[in-house]
Amino acid sequence: MSVSDAVGVRRPRFPWSLVVPTAGLVFFAIVTWYPFIFMLATSLKTRQQFFESYWWFTFPFDWMNYVEVWPRVSRAVLNSLLYSSLTLALTLFMSLLGGYAFGRFNFRGKDLIFLAILMLLMVPGILTIVPLFVQIRQFGFMNTWAALVFPWTGFEMVFGIYLMRLFFERLPRELFHAARVEGASEWKVLVFVAIPLALPGLGSVAIIDLLFTWNDLIWPIVTMSDQSNLPVGPTALLFRGNENVDYGAIFAAYVTISAPLIIVFSLFTRQFLRGIEGI
Secondary structure: OOOOHHHHOOOOOOOOHHHHHHHHHHHHHHHHHHHHHHHHHHHHHOHHHHEEEEEEEEOOHHHHHHHHHHHHHHHHHHHHHHHHHHHHHHHHHHHHHHHHHHHHOOOOOOHHHHHHHHHHHHOHHHHHHHHHHHHHHOOOOOOHHHHHHHHHHHHHHHHHHHHHHHHHHHHOOOHHHHHOOOOOOHHHHHHHHHHHHHHHHHHHHHHHHHHHHHHHHHHHHHHHOHHHOOHHHHHHOOOOOOOOOOOHHHHHHHHOOOOOHHHHHHHHHHHHHHHHHHO
């Protein structure tokens, strides 16, 4: 008999109930992350290394793949940074004002207008391509930043207004009343009270917006015939294979195109979850 048994101390039991959930989480983590690992590993291979070792890293790394593809994707990355930044600024501005108005004020027709906005979420985006294309061409926006930024903002602000209204409705009304009692104007209440409290919600809207604008493929193809103005989505299609395809260069282009979005999402995942939890 051990000393612990003699004194009546119970030994901690192995948490068998956590084995299955832990194994499931490990499995889903592998399924989620391995495609990124495979993409990175392939981007550092020569054509011969790709066929010799398909699933994992090989040595030495072939960094020339990135040197070769950078001139071909750098312009697209800069274009996407411009288009996504402009769309993000407009979407956050419109979502903030719209969500604040619907969440903090009562006015005639409020629920009807909000319902009309929500109905836009039910319209599949593919059905709007033809009328949007006609409008963009009539406005003379083809092959310009406006052909992407304004339609993207229109799509994204609908969900942004919905999310921010839910967020503002859950904030304590006493904070806004106290600011008004102190003599703050409505704009000061918005800037110094509402916006600091709404940062998690705005972060969620920002990440969803970036995911949409950075990955959009169909609409840039429809409106951008000039290859120098293409964002990263259609540019990725230019790296199509043939009988002598260089897989290392193709995946190096994919890594370069995906890296900014992966970095942003990795850094701001916590803010995204905080914003969703605050709804």
